[in-house]
Amino acid sequence: xxxxxxxxxxxxxxxxxxxxxxxxxxxxxxxxxxxxxxxxxxxxxxxxxxxxxxxxxxxxxxxxxxxxxxxxxxxxxxxxxxxxxxxxxxxxxxxxxxxxxxxxxxxxxxxxxxxxxxxxxxxxxxxxxxxxxxxxxxxxxxxxxxxxxxxxxxxxxxxxxxxxxxxxxxxxxxxxxxxxxxxxxxxxxxxxxxxxxxxxxxxxxxxxxxxxxxxxxxxxxxxxxx
Amino acid sequence: xxxxxxxxxxxxxxxxxxxxxxxxxxxxxxxxxxxxxxxxxxxxxxxxxxxxxxxxxxxxxxxxxxxxxxxxxxxxxxxxxxxxxxxxxxxxxxxxxxxxxxxxxxxxxxxxxxxxxxxxxxxxxxxxxxxxxxxxxxxxxxxxxxxxxxxxxxxxxxxxxxxxxxxxxxxxxxxxxxxxxxxxxxxxxxxxxxxxxxxxxxxxxxxxxxxxxxxxxxxxxxxxxxxxxxxxxxxxxxxxxxxxxxx
Numbered sequence: 001x002x003x004x005x006x007x008x009x010x011x012x013x014x015x016x017x018x019x020x021x022x023x024x025x026x027x028x029x030x031x032x033x034x035x036x037x038x039x040x041x042x043x044x045x046x047x048x049x050x051x052x053x054x055x056x057x058x059x060x061x062x063x064x065x066x067x068x069x070x071x072x073x074x075x076x077x078x079x080x081x082x083x084x085x086x087x088x089x090x091x092x093x094x095x096x097x098x099x100x101x102x103x104x105x106x107x108x109x110x111x112x113x114x115x116x117x118x119x120x121x122x123x124x125x126x127x128x129x130x131x132x133x134x135x136x137x138x139x140x141x142x143x144x145x146x147x148x149x150x151x152x153x154x155x156x157x158x159x160x161x162x163x164x165x166x167x168x169x170x171x172x173x174x175x176x177x178x179x180x181x182x183x184x185x186x187x188x189x190x191x192x193x194x195x196x197x198x199x200x201x202x203x204x205x206x207x208x209x210x211x212x213x214x215x216x217x218x219x220x221x222x223x224x225x226x
Numbered sequence: 227x228x229x230x231x232x233x234x235x236x237x238x239x240x241x242x243x244x245x246x247x248x249x250x251x252x253x254x255x256x257x258x259x260x261x262x263x264x265x266x267x268x269x270x271x272x273x274x275x276x277x278x279x280x281x282x283x284x285x286x287x288x289x290x291x292x293x294x295x296x297x298x299x300x301x302x303x304x305x306x307x308x309x310x311x312x313x314x315x316x317x318x319x320x321x322x323x324x325x326x327x328x329x330x331x332x333x334x335x336x337x338x339x340x341x342x343x344x345x346x347x348x349x350x351x352x353x354x355x356x357x358x359x360x361x362x363x364x365x366x367x368x369x370x371x372x373x374x375x376x377x378x379x380x381x382x383x384x385x386x387x388x389x390x391x392x393x394x395x396x397x398x399x400x401x402x403x404x405x406x407x408x409x410x411x412x413x414x415x416x417x418x419x420x421x422x423x424x425x426x427x428x429x430x431x432x433x434x435x436x437x438x439x440x441x442x443x444x445x446x447x448x449x450x451x452x453x454x455x456x457x458x459x460x461x462x463x464x465x466x467x468x469x470x471x472x473x
Contacts, residue, residue, distance in 0.1 A: 003310065003343065010340035018328045077326070085290055086324030086383070090341040091310030226291050 004099075007092035011100025016107050018077055025073040026108065029066040033116040036062045041123040055124045056186035060179050062120070063113055063139070064146065070108040071150035072167050074101050075158035088224065098151065098220040105147045113139055131189040134198075138189070141205040142182035145212055149174045152216040155223045174212075181205045241266045241422040242287070242391055246296035249282055256282040258446040259296065264439070266390075267420030271433030271454075274443035275469045280426040281321065283443065284393045287424060288318045300391065314342060317389035319397045323380040327369030331360055331379055334368055335386055342387035354382040357412060359405075373400040381409065385416075392416060394425045398432055410436070430461055442468045 019026055040058045044051075078084035087097050117139075121128040128135065150171050157166040182205065185198040242264045249257040256279040264270055274280050285291040287298060289305055289312070298305040300312050318324075325334045335354055339347040355361045358378035363371070368379060377400045384392065397413075398406050413436050416423065427433045434440065434454055441451040442465055449468040 006343070007341055010337060014326070014329070014337050017333070018326060021328050077328075080327060081325050082320070082322035083324050083326055085318075085320065085322070086338065087341070088290055089288055089313060089316070089318055089324075090338065091313045091343065092341045093310065226285075 003091070004093060004096050007090075007096035008099040008103060011087070011092070011097060012103035012107070015074070015077070015101065015104030019073070019104070019108060025070050026111065029069045029108075029112045030115060032069060033062055033066045033112060034119060036065070037116070037119055037123045051124045051126060052190050053187070055120070055126045056183045056190060058124070059117075059120050059186060060142075060183050062116060063109075063143070064175060064179055066112050066116065067105075067109045067143070067146060067150065068168055068171070070105055070112065071147070071154045071171070072157075072164050073108075074105055074151055074154045076163065079158060084224065094221040094224065095217055097224070098155075098217060101151045101155075102148055105151055106143065109143050109147055113143065126190055134189055134195060135186065138182055138185045138202070138205070141202070141209060142178045145178040145205065145209045146171075146175050148209070148213045148216050152220055152223060155220065177208050178205060181208070240264065240299065240302060241268070242424070243299040243302070244287070244296070245299070247283075247286055247293040247298065248295035249279075249286060249291060249293050255446050257286065257293070260443075260446075260448055261296070262439075262441065262448065262451055264422050264424070266422060267417070268439055269417055269423035269425065269437045270439045270441060270451075271425045271427060271437035272441045272443050273427065273430060273433060273465055275428075278443045279446040280443055281395055282446075284318065284320070284395050284424065284426055287391075288316055288393055289313060290318075314387060315390045317384040317387065317392045319380055319384045319392070319394045321395055321399075323368070323376045323383070325368045325376065325379055325383060328367065330365050330367055331355060331371075331382075332364040334379065335382060338383050338386055344387050350386060354386045357385070358382045359408060374402055374405050377401055378405060378409075381412070385412075390421060392421050392423045394423065394427075396427055397425070398427070398429065406432075430458065430465060434458060434461065444468050 037058070044054055075084070078087065117128065120126070150167070153167055153170040153174070157163045157170055160166045181201040184201045188198050240263045244260055244262050247257050247260045248255070260283060262270065272280050272283065282291065286293050300315055303312070305312055329337065332351055332355065335351040336347055339350055344350045352361065355364050358381055360375065360378055360382065363375070368376060371379065377397070381397065397409060401409060410432070413423070417436065423436070425433055425436060437454055439452065440454050440461065442449045450464060
């Protein structure tokens with residue numbers, strides 16, 4: 001267990017340091033987020049659809065696609081100098097490699113979301129603060145689910161041609177349950193509905209996380225071994 | 227000794243045993259029943275033309291590729307890629323550096339030191355950098371290094387955890403004369419420490435200087451495998467014959 005945690009931490013810390021040095025994917029994701037929010041804000045007709053109805057969908061579309069920029073990069077940086085071989089040669093278990101990547105991706109996506117959420121509130125004038133606690137919980141659960149699946153898909157896509165295009169094709173079908181749940185919960189939170197109304201969707205999110213994190217840990221070895 | 231009739235026992239004490247290993251990529255058979263045994267302290271130089279399957283052989287020995295037939299035994303125990311202890315015993319110097327351009331030399335080694343659980347990491351990293359004469363560049367990004375310096379870093383990475391079995395794929399490529407001489411000294415030192423080595427190279431002179439045993443690989447098979455007998459001219463002739471007939 002100690003070896004697993006040490007290797008997981010080492011891989012996650014290395015990925016975060018590499019991203020901190022280059023900031024390539026992070027800056028791209030932030031610019032993308034700001035552009036999407038700005039475009040949706042100016043493109044919508046406020047007399048036809050109210051912001052409160054439109055905002056949850058826009059929020060999760062933005063989070064999902066911004067996250068993909070980070071997920072694409074997760075294994076792309078291991079392609080350089082075939083560094084993935086270095087990881088596979090080492091005593092680090094495949095589970096540690098996967099969990100290290102998931103942890104680094106969570107830091108990346110979480111950081112983008114932490115900046116995107118205030119921007120979203122600013123653009124759409126949505127009452128985020130009164131529901132901040134439950135909203136952060138939903139964001140955390142949905143992010144964990146799609147980062148877990150996205151990390152696995154990223155390891156599969158990285159060795160294909162046009163990996164950047166392949167990832168969304170592989171990943172998006174798997175994101176339907178968590179993103180649908182997250183949109184449903186977010187819209188009810190913004191509408192001021194009681195928390196009891198969202199518990200079914202919340203259970204779905206939790207179940208998705210448990211099932212897919214476990215499945216991804218099991219299947220990861222088969223996606224990276226030759 | 228020629229052909230692949232059976233395992234070639236080149237030493238009594240097997241540190242590394244390869245038994246009938248086969249590996250194909252689609253319809254290309256990269257390895258066809260490779261077998262040999264190396265004792266502790268033995269070093270095998272594998273010569274062969276391009277496409278002979280030498281790099282595939284090293285990747286199988288390192289555990290990066292699963293053989294479709296046959297098995298690899300480390301210290302008499304079948305290689306299991308799930309077994310961290312076995313992976314800790316092997317160091318690979320590959321065509322690629324396996325390093326991160328965005329990390330410094332010291333950070334790269336420190337990262338690998340963490341993965342391998344190297345004790346007293348800062349001292350081990352300093353020793354490894356000193357061994358490849360890169361101590362003065364410890365804080366520089368590997369992405370700024372020349373080809374030869376990257377190759378030296380790759381050597382430092384592969385030897386950082388002091389593996390018992392060292393696999394080398396064209397380790398002298400990209401090195402200038404001074405660095406090549408230093409690497410030769412380092413490998414002789416490893417030989418003196420009784421590390422088991424498998425060296426893949428095109429260069430007969432440097433291979434024979436370092437090896438206790440030699441194999442000529444052509445078309446995925448060992449055309450010849452046995453102890454070095456010191457007759458370089460005879461090897462040149464047999465290597466030319468083997469590659470001309472089978473290549």
